[in-house]
Amino acid sequence: xxxxxxxxxxxxxxxxxxxxxxxxxxxxxxxxxxxxxxxxxxxxxxxxxxxxxxxxxxxxxxxxxxxxxxxxxxxxxxxxxxxxxxxxxxxxxxxxxxxxxxxxxxxxxxxxxxxxxxxxxxxxxxxxxxxxxxxxxxxxxxxxxxxxxxxxxxxxxxxxxxxxxxxxxxxxxxxxxxxxxxxxxxxxxxxxxxxxxxxxxxxxxxxxxxxxxxxxxxxxxxxxxxxxxxxxxxxxxxxxxxxxxxxxxxxxxxxxxxxxxxxxxxxxxxxxxxxxxxxxxxxxxxxxxxxxxxxxxxxxxxxxxxxxxxxxxxxxxxxxxxxxxxxxxxxxxxxxxxxxxxxxxxxxxxxxxxxxxxxxxxxxxxxxxxxxxxxxxxxxxxxxxxxxxxxxxxxxxxxxxxxxxxxxxxxxxxxxxxxxxxxxxxxxxxxxxxxxxxxxxxxxxxxxxxxxxxxxxxxxxxxxxxxxxxxxxxxx
Amino acid sequence: xxxxxxxxxxxxxxxxxxxxxxxxxxxxxxxxxxxxxxxxxxxxxxxxxxxxxxxxxxxxxxxxxxxxxxxxxxxxxxxxxxxxxxxxxxxxxxxxxxxxxxxxxxxxxxxxxxxxxxxxxxxxxxxxxxxxxxxxxxxxxxxxxxxxxxxxxxxxxxxxxxxxxxxxxxxxxxxxxxxxxxxxxxxxxxxxxxxxxxxxxxxxxxxxxxxxxxxxxxxxxxxxxxxxxxxxxxxxxxxxxxxxxxxxxxxxxxxxxxxxxxxxxxxxxxxxxxxxxxxxxxxxxxxxxxxxxxxxxxxxxxxxxxxxxxxxx
Numbered sequence: 166x167x168x169x170x171x172x173x174x175x176x177x178x179x180x181x182x183x184x185x186x187x188x189x190x191x192x193x194x195x196x197x198x199x200x201x202x203x204x205x206x207x208x209x210x211x212x213x214x215x216x217x218x219x220x221x222x223x224x225x226x227x228x229x230x231x232x233x234x235x236x237x238x239x240x241x242x243x244x245x246x247x248x249x250x251x252x253x254x255x256x257x258x259x260x261x262x263x264x265x266x267x268x269x270x271x272x273x274x275x276x277x278x279x280x281x282x283x284x285x286x287x288x289x290x291x292x293x294x295x296x297x298x299x300x301x302x303x304x305x306x307x308x309x310x311x312x313x314x315x316x317x318x319x320x321x322x323x324x325x326x327x328x329x330x331x332x333x334x335x336x337x338x339x340x341x342x343x344x345x346x347x348x349x350x351x352x353x354x355x356x357x358x359x360x361x362x363x364x365x366x367x368x369x370x371x372x373x374x375x376x377x378x379x380x381x382x383x384x385x386x387x388x389x390x391x392x393x394x395x396x397x398x399x400x401x402x403x404x405x406x407x408x409x410x411x412x413x414x415x416x417x418x419x420x421x422x423x424x425x426x427x428x429x430x431x432x433x434x435x436x437x438x439x440x441x442x443x444x445x446x447x448x449x450x451x452x453x454x455x456x457x458x459x460x461x462x463x464x465x466x467x468x469x470x471x472x473x474x475x476x477x478x479x480x481x482x483x484x485x486x487x488x489x490x491x492x493x494x495x496x497x498x499x500x501x502x503x504x505x506x507x508x509x510x511x512x513x514x515x516x517x518x519x520x521x522x523x524x525x526x527x528x529x530x531x532x533x534x535x536x537x538x539x540x541x542x543x544x545x546x547x548x549x550x551x552x553x554x555x556x557x558x559x560x561x562x563x564x565x566x567x568x569x570x571x572x573x574x575x576x577x578x579x580x581x582x583x584x585x586x587x588x589x590x591x592x593x594x595x596x597x598x599x600x601x602x603x604x605x606x607x608x609x610x611x612x613x614x615x616x617x618x619x620x621x622x623x624x625x626x627x628x629x630x631x632x633x634x635x636x637x638x639x640x641x
Numbered sequence: 642x643x644x645x646x647x648x649x650x651x652x653x654x655x656x657x658x659x660x661x662x663x664x665x666x667x668x669x670x671x672x673x674x675x676x677x678x679x680x681x682x683x684x685x686x687x688x689x690x691x692x693x694x695x696x697x698x699x700x701x702x703x704x705x706x707x708x709x710x711x712x713x714x715x716x717x718x719x720x721x722x723x724x725x726x727x728x729x730x731x732x733x734x735x736x737x738x739x740x741x742x743x744x745x746x747x748x749x750x751x752x753x754x755x756x757x758x759x760x761x762x763x764x765x766x767x768x769x770x771x772x773x774x775x776x777x778x779x780x781x782x783x784x785x786x787x788x789x790x791x792x793x794x795x796x797x798x799x800x801x802x803x804x805x806x807x808x809x810x811x812x813x814x815x816x817x818x819x820x821x822x823x824x825x826x827x828x829x830x831x832x833x834x835x836x837x838x839x840x841x842x843x844x845x846x847x848x849x850x851x852x853x854x855x856x857x858x859x860x861x862x863x864x865x866x867x868x869x870x871x872x873x874x875x876x877x878x879x880x881x882x883x884x885x886x887x888x889x890x891x892x893x894x895x896x897x898x899x900x901x902x903x904x905x906x907x908x909x910x911x912x913x914x915x916x917x918x919x920x921x922x923x924x925x926x927x928x929x930x931x932x933x934x935x936x937x938x939x940x941x942x943x944x945x946x947x948x949x950x951x952x953x954x
Contacts, residue, residue, distance in 0.1 A: 221746065224742060224746075225742070225743065225746060227742070228738060228739050228741075228742030228743060229739065231695065231738060231742075232734065232735040232738040232739055233735070234702075235698075235701075235702065235731055235734055235735065235738075236731050236735070238702060238705055238706065238709075239705065239720055239727060239731055241709065241717075241720075242705075242709065242716045242717045242719065242720025242721060243720045243721055243724055243727060243728075244721075245717075246717035246718065246720065246721040247717075249709065249713055249716060249717035249720075250713050250714050250717045251713075252713070253709055253710065253712075253713020253714070253716060253717070253918060254710075254713060254918040254919055254922050255922070256709075257706070257709035257710030257711070257713060257716070257918070257922075258710045258922055258925070258926060260706045260709055260710060261703070261706040261707050261709065261710035261711075261926060262926075262929060263706065264699060264702045264703035264705075264706040264707075265703055265706070265707075265929070265930065265933050265934070265937065266929075266933055268699045268702055268703070269696065269699050269703070269937045269940075269941070270940075272695040272696045272698070272699050273695075273696040273699075273937075273940055273941055273944055274940070275695065276691070276692040276693055276694075276695055276696055276944060277692060277944055277947060279691070279692065280688075280691055280692040280948065281692075281947065284947060284948070285947065324919075327713075329918075329919040329921070329922075330918075330919065330921055330922045331921060333921075333922075333925050579717070579721040579724075581721055581722065582721050582724050586724045586725055586728075589725065589728065590724070590725070590728040593728060593732060594728075594731075594732075597732060597735060597736075601735075601739060604739075604743075608743065608746060608747070612746070
């Protein structure tokens with residue numbers, strides 16, 4: 166193991182970990198904002214209960230997304246200083262814009278939302294949450310545009326061994342970014358939708374069991390928390406809303422995934438070949454379902470919308486790259502890329518299938534069958550594994566390049582940082598992240614289990630009234 | 642003014658904003674076990690920074706992001722050069738952030754764990770920032786330690802004044818006393834460190850370097866000292882609003898002095914011009930920044946206005 170290997174492991178560990186929380190933040194924020202909007206428009210108390218219940222889960226998770234994001238921003242300079250020096254002029258700009266235009270919005274207005282329940286007029290308070298979630302989504306755009314540039318560098322020239330930006334607009338409207346941003350953001354909505362589906366399914370089962378057992382005393386035995394069985398229709402509301410969100414997001418993911426596949430054929434043929442395990446250039450290339458099971462012409466059809474189109478194979482691309490960029494191994498870890506691709510598509514489709522099934526089962530005021538409520542629990546792990554696999558496919562498939570065709574990963578690492586230093590930080594972050602993951606999972610589980618707190622609709626605060634003291638509803 | 646100079650000022654401005662704003666929330670975190678007795682007072686103390694600390698931290702993210710975009714060589718040299726201290730800073734900020742967010746969602750012993758996380762994260766990070774900049778300017782262990790002691794005690798003074806300004810009751814009185822105690826460390830640490838900062842413009846460690854060569858830098862260092870003394874005097878006289886203005890001014894002037902030195906050489910062997918991005922990138926970022934910054938400052942100021950009332954226990 167040298168510093169390069171450890172730095173790559175650290176990047177992988179911290180990025181995948183960061184990416185466990187961020188999609189949930191992005192999607193759940195919009196979901197909670199939607200719930201609060203519904204409450205604002207209808208005045209129905211169960212919307213308020215749902216807003217506060219999912220709002221709390223959102224905030225527990227939000228904290229993790231923020232603090233692990235700090236590591237990401239620092240890591241480029243700490244472990245990859247050669248990369249940062251080379252690309253800073255281009256790659257740094259979207260990062261700076263993310264902080265200036267998105268993070269300030271997100272954190273400032275979220276603080277106002279958390280503490281503003283009794284301080285701000287209702288409309289302004291709702292607008293604060295919308296401003297915060299717009300910030301989250303905007304930040305996804307900037308960081309994904311920066312990431313897309315690594316896969317398909319545009320709008321720059323290399324001067325004195327450094328990339329110099331020549332066209333910011335080209336960077337922000339990179340074809341790869343335009344396919345990738347909606348793909349990843351919609352996938353984030355599936356992750357959040359799956360989370361709400363699983364939580365709602367769990368609550369439906371739990372409360373149904375409490376009622377049918379005639380065992381209402383079980384929840385009531387904990388009056389200290391004041392949490393009892395909720396309105397059973399409440400969970401149906403959140404379940405249906407999340408099923409709709411997941412189904413719509415599924416359509417966007419499929420459409421943009423198709424766009425990405427076609428871009429890969431031109432921009433990152435090696436990744437496409439590795440994802441399909443295609444060894445040699447082939448016209449009318451078949452799609453491989455699992456090794457040994459192939460469907461003729463489908464890969465060509467997917468990659469070029471033409472069943473007879475030629476798709477490049479790994480070994481032939483390797484030969485061409487060696488001629489063009491010099492002798493080296495330009496093949497990524499093919500089995501990882503191959504299987505990530507299948508996990509992404511398989512688990513993603515399964516989640517969307519589950520949501521369509523749920524929409525059919527619960528149509529026109531029909532109740533949720535027990536077996537489906539149980540199946541809802543699968544909506545928690547499936548999309549999360551799918552989106553993580555998507556990142557592994559995307560980033561491991563890019564290897565050995567950090568910037569496709571311009572800069573190799575091996576040339577990107579910090580020359581001045583020692584193996585010991587990277588090992589210390591890798592060990593520290595892994596241990597810290599592991600402990601925090603356990604704490605977060607346990608905290609979320611406990612709040613889901615406890616259920617929502619009873620909500621007494623607060624009297625409307627007149628705009629000029631000054632409550633005697635700060636009484637935050639969700640924190641401290 | 643050319644665009645490189647302008648962006649150096651932007652980076653300095655963002656770091657200054659970070660130290661002034663997160664400075665007081667670090668201070669509140671570090672003072673928590675010293676000034677707040679019992680759960681009600683701890684909640685009271687933390688409620689003063691609850692709505693704003695996360696927004697304050699974005700100043701750091703923006704400062705580092707601006708360094709990446711405008712001075713890639715400075716960004717990468719700084720971050721890879723101070724590798725292990727920055728790993729510790731990140732660990733401190735992670736523990737602190739999670740503890741602050743989760744504290745209200747747990748009870749009993751878990752709350753005590755969160756409090757420990759808030760205190761450790763605040764103390765560690767506040768000390769490390771001063772240590773890192775102290776080392777950058779002096780290159781010596783003594784400079785590192787004095788810098789760390791200065792930034793931690795200054796944060797505690799600044800945070801104590803903020804607490805006294807934002808609370809009522811016994812907490813307010815204890816916060817004021819704690820601020821005065823912190824000042825007993827901050828004033829001598831500043832007196833020790835400040836002459837060394839402008840002197841670092843010369844060869845490192847050349848204390849007592851000719852002040853006539855850079856009179857403005859020396860003036861800023863002296864003004865920082867004066868503002869600090871004024872802050873202490875004002876908090877003594879219970880003028881908390883003005884005292885907070887003075888401690889904020891002192892941190893601003895101190896950071897200005899540090900960046901005036903870094904302007905000569907942001908890192909050994911590196912010039913600001915040599916570290917800068919191309920004029921195209923800097924020009925565009927300038928326009929976007931000039932349009933966006935008033936909004937950012939506006940809504941952050943509005944947050945402080947919304948939560949302007951004192952917090953009672």
